[in-house]
Amino acid sequence: MDKVKVAILGGSGYTAVELIKLLLRHPGAEIVAITSRQSEHIADLHPSLLGRLDLRCEPFDPDALKSKGTQVVFGCLPHGTSMESIPPLLERGMRVIDLSADYRLRDVKVYEQWYKETHHDQKNLAQAVYGLPEVYGDKIVGAKLVANPGCYPQTAILGLAPLVANKLIELTGIVIDSKSGVSGGGRTPKLSFHFPECNESVTAYAVGTHRHTPEIEQALSDVAGAPVSVIFTPHLMPMDRGIFSTIYATLTRAVTEAELVELYRSYFADKPFVRVRTNPPATKDTTGTNFLDVCVKVVRGKVLVLAAEDNLVRGASGVAVQNFNRVFGFDERTGLM
Structure with missing residues (x-):
C-alpha cells in the first residue's frame, strides 16, 4: 500500500513537532510539506528533528501542496486562521484534520459567542466531524474534514x-x-x-x-x-x-x-x-x-x-493521528503504540 502524502500547516508550534515525530514513525504516512511564516529548515525550528526530516518550511499555497500529491493536511494553526486556509484545500480534493477550534462547534452562534470571531466557513462547518474516536469513530471513517478535539x-x-x-x-x-x-x-x-x-x-x-x-x-x-x-x-x-x-x-x-x-x-x-x-x-x-x-x-x-x-499527544497530535488512521483505514493504533 502506498504511503499517504501528508502536509502540515503551522510547523513552528508544539503540536506540530509532536505530530511530525508521530508521523515519522507511522508506516503509512509520508510528510511532503510543512508550511510556516518562518522560511526555515524544520530542524532549525525544532532541533530535535535534526537528521530525521529534511524539509524546509514554505509559505501556504494550496496549489503547491496539491502539486506535491498531498492527500491530507493537518492544520496546526490558531482558531480564526484555520477557517481561512482550509476551504481551498477541500476544494482541491485534500482531506483535512484541523487541530484548531474552528470546526468543533456545530452552532455558529455558539462559536461566535465563545471565540469572539465571525465564522467565515459555515459551508464546511456543516460537514465537519468532531474527531473524538471513542465517541464518533464511525463518522470519522472516510471523513473529508475532521475537527480535532480540544x-x-x-x-x-x-x-x-x-x-x-x-x-x-x-x-x-x-x-x-x-x-x-x-x-x-x-x-x-x-x-x-x-x-x-x-x-x-x-x-x-x-x-x-x-x-x-x-x-x-x-x-x-x-x-x-x-x-x-x-x-x-x-x-x-x-x-x-x-x-x-x-x-x-x-x-x-x-x-x-x-x-x-x-x-x-x-x-x-x-x-x-x-x-x-x-x-x-x-x-x-x-x-x-x-x-x-x-x-x-x-x-x-x-x-x-x-x-x-x-496534552500535546493525546490532547492534540496523538488523537490527530488516531483520526488519520480512521480516515484512511489503518489500524487505530498505528504509529501510536
Whole structure:
C-alpha cells in the first residue's frame, strides 16, 4: 500500500513537532510539506528533528501542496486562521484534520459567542466531524474534514461518557476541575507563561468563560441524548505538559464503586487508548503517549472521576493521528503504540 502524502500547516508550534515525530514513525504516512511564516529548515525550528526530516518550511499555497500529491493536511494553526486556509484545500480534493477550534462547534452562534470571531466557513462547518474516536469513530471513517478535539474536553467527555450514557448522574451541576501544563498555552511567548510568573505557582484562569465549555457540553449532550451543562474551571500548573481533571457529579441512584469500575471497563473495552484504573492516575503515567487514564470513585453519594492525559499527544497530535488512521483505514493504533 502506498504511503499517504501528508502536509502540515503551522510547523513552528508544539503540536506540530509532536505530530511530525508521530508521523515519522507511522508506516503509512509520508510528510511532503510543512508550511510556516518562518522560511526555515524544520530542524532549525525544532532541533530535535535534526537528521530525521529534511524539509524546509514554505509559505501556504494550496496549489503547491496539491502539486506535491498531498492527500491530507493537518492544520496546526490558531482558531480564526484555520477557517481561512482550509476551504481551498477541500476544494482541491485534500482531506483535512484541523487541530484548531474552528470546526468543533456545530452552532455558529455558539462559536461566535465563545471565540469572539465571525465564522467565515459555515459551508464546511456543516460537514465537519468532531474527531473524538471513542465517541464518533464511525463518522470519522472516510471523513473529508475532521475537527480535532480540544485537550481539556477529552478528559471531561471520556471521563463522563459512561455515566451520562447510562443516565447515572444528574446532567446539570457537573463540576470539572482541570489542571494543565504550560505547553497547553502554545509556543508564542506570553507573560503568564514566563518562568518567573508560573514556576512554583498555581492559578485558575478563564473562570466561567473558558472556550472549551461548550465543546464539552456539545459532546456530552450527544452521548446523553439530552442537554448537559457543566461548570468548567482550568488551572495553570508549573509543569511542561500533562492534564489532570477531577470531575464531580451527583448520582441519580445508588451504585457501588465496583459496579462503576465494571461499567467503565465494559464501555471502553474496545477503545485501545482509554485505560481504566482502580487508583487515581498521574500525569506522568501518560507523558509522551496517546493514552487517557481514568479512575472512578464513589464518595458520600457523589461520583468522582479522575482523568489524566498528555496534552500535546493525546490532547492534540496523538488523537490527530488516531483520526488519520480512521480516515484512511489503518489500524487505530498505528504509529501510536
